[in-house]
Amino acid sequence: MTTFYKWGSGTNPDAPRVDHAHDEFLITTDGERIIDAASGALVVNLGHSVPGVSELMADQSEAVAYVSTSYFRNDPAERLADRLTELTPDPLSAAFFVGSGSEANETAIKLARAYHLAQGNQRKQTVICRHGSYHGATLGALSLSGKPTRTAPFVPLLKRGPRIPAAYPYRWTYEGTPEEQAIAAARELDAAITREGPETVAAFIAEPVSGSTLGAAHPHPTYYREIRRICDRHDVCFIADEVMTGFGRTGEFFAVDHADVAPDILTVGKGISGGYAPIAAAIVTERIAETFEADSEHAFAHGHTFSANPLSTAVADHVVAQYDEDVLADVRDRGATLRSALAPLTDHPHVGEIRGLGLMYGIELVADVETQRPFDPDRRVSKRIFETCLAEGVYVYPGSGSVDGRAGDHLLLGPPFITSPESIQEIAETVIGAIESVTDESV
Ligand code: PMP
Numbered sequence: 001m002t003t004f005y006k007w008g009s010g011t012n013p014d015a016p017r018v019d020h021a022h023d024e025f026l027i028t029t030d031g032e033r034i035i036d037a038a039s040g041a042l043v044v045n046l047g048h049s050v051p052g053v054s055e056l057m058a059d060q061s062e063a064v065a066y067v068s069t070s071y072f073r074n075d076p077a078e079r080l081a082d083r084l085t086e087l088t089p090d091p092l093s094a095a096f097f098v099g100s101g102s103e104a105n106e107t108a109i110k111l112a113r114a115y116h117l118a119q120g121n122q123r124k125q126t127v128i129c130r131h132g133s134y135h136g137a138t139l140g141a142l143s144l145s146g147k148p149t150r151t152a153p154f155v156p157l158l159k160r161g162p163r164i165p166a167a168y169p170y171r172w173t174y175e176g177t178p179e180e181q182a183i184a185a186a187r188e189l190d191a192a193i194t195r196e197g198p199e200t201v202a203a204f205i206a207e208p209v210s211g212s213t214l215g216a217a218h219p220h221p222t223y224y225r226e227i228r229r230i231c232d233r234h235d236v237c238f239i240a241d242e243v244m245t246g247f248g249r250t251g252e253f254f255a256v257d258h259a260d261v262a263p264d265i266l267t268v269g270k271g272i273s274g275g276y277a278p279i280a281a282a283i284v285t286e287r288i289a290e291t292f293e294a295d296s297e298h299a300f301a302h303g304h305t306f307s308a309n310p311l312s313t314a315v316a317d318h319v320v321a322q323y324d325e326d327v328l329a330d331v332r333d334r335g336a337t338l339r340s341a342l343a344p345l346t347d348h349p350h351v352g353e354i355r356g357l358g359l360m361y362g363i364e365l366v367a368d369v370e371t372q373r374p375f376d377p378d379r380r381v382s383k384r385i386f387e388t389c390l391a392e393g394v395y396v397y398p399g400s401g402s403v404d405g406r407a408g409d410h411l412l413l414g415p416p417f418i419t420s421p422e423s424i425q426e427i428a429e430t431v432i433g434a435i436e437s438v439t440d441e442s443v
Pocket of ligand 1: 041100101102103105134135136137207211212241242243244269270
């Protein structure tokens with residue numbers, strides 16, 4: 001029994017044991033205070049003390065915690081669906097609730113394929129994705145991911161669609177201005193669809209800002225405008241995976257808002273409940289939703305036991321109601337404070353790039369800034385920086401991505417939106433100190 005739990009919490013038996021948490025702080029059973037500079041896994045957007053949640057959970061469980069949504073309706077789920085429709089870009093108008101980000105992406109893939117089937121396009125089944133992305137741990141979502149540590153052991157089990165280069169400007173070799181490079185990169189999708197045959201391609205899936213694999217790498221907004229045009233031209237659904245970037249994390253409600261682009265399907269998770277309940281969703285346009293209306297000849301034969309359960313949706317409804325313009329303004333302000341606090345790293349000989357939007361920052365670490373040569377993965381540079389920060393009371397998200405075979409050590413910083421300026425300063429100072437000591441030993 002416990003072995004599986006140990007796996008679920010990482011293999012390190014010495015990992016700190018969290019007893020309780022408040023604001024941006026985790027308190028261990030030994031009484032140690034750790035700043036949660038990654039909001040768990042960019043989940044706890046509003047911090048660890050969201051007012052009103054515990055009372056609401058008690059009231060909702062008292063009223064009704066669970067009903068099968070295959071046969072019953074419930075108000076919290078419908079309220080949440082309406083609230084999401086208000087917050088998301090315009091044509092998005094219906095939500096399918098599930099229990100995790102992986103399930104949301106599985107749902108999105110099935111929705112795209114079922115939508116094309118309903119249009120009489122039986123052959124539109126392929127999903128194109130990008131190198132170096134992460135869409136989830138379940139086999140379908142994993143098959144669209146480029147995270148070798150997770151995919152490698154299962155590759156023979158997965159049917160993999162074509163992949164286009166990552167949206168990773170730091171390692172792009174396209175010529176021209178950032179805008180021209182973004183257009184060239186987006187046109188890789190056009191080429192892939194053409195090669196594959198547009199009549200066989202159902203969808204393209206991407207994280208608008210790459211999270212766990214590429215440390216907040218993101219292209220010029222023109223990229224997604226061009227992606228939108230290409231998808232429209234070939235009748236391909238654009239799935240934006242905003243499981244990590246949704247709900248204000250990047251300084252807009254959704255990262256696609258930076259490009260003023262609406263996807264056909266938007267997947268969300270993590271911040272939707274701020275960590276208080278396992279819930280996620282695939283949100284679709286009117287055009288897709290009406291295909292599967294109850295009175296339509298087409299049904300979307302899909303669902304999970306915990307889909308749209310009243311307890312999770314009530315909690316998420318309460319949390320999503322907090323995301324407003326003031327929260328976005330806070331994210332931008334505190335993000336700017338974090339960015340300036342990291343400024344001493346700008347000319348560091350092993351910091352290739354500091355990038356990000358809002359309160360989602362990535363720091364790419366390289367052996368040589370001139371050639372952008374990554375560190376030897378055996379040196380575990382980002383892992384050791386993570387360990388050093390943790391020993392000093394700051395939890396950051398370590399990453400060692402891989403793009404077309406090139407490894408890149410990086411850190412991801414994504415503190416809760418309520419993190420105080422003093423804690424932001426402490427995060428930056430600890431990270432700078434750890435980068436200096438670990439990279440000094442690693443050259
Ligand atoms: N998509 C993205 C962009 C993610 O960051 C994650 C989780 N890290 C997932 C999907 C999968 O979500 P979950 O772990 O909730 O299944």
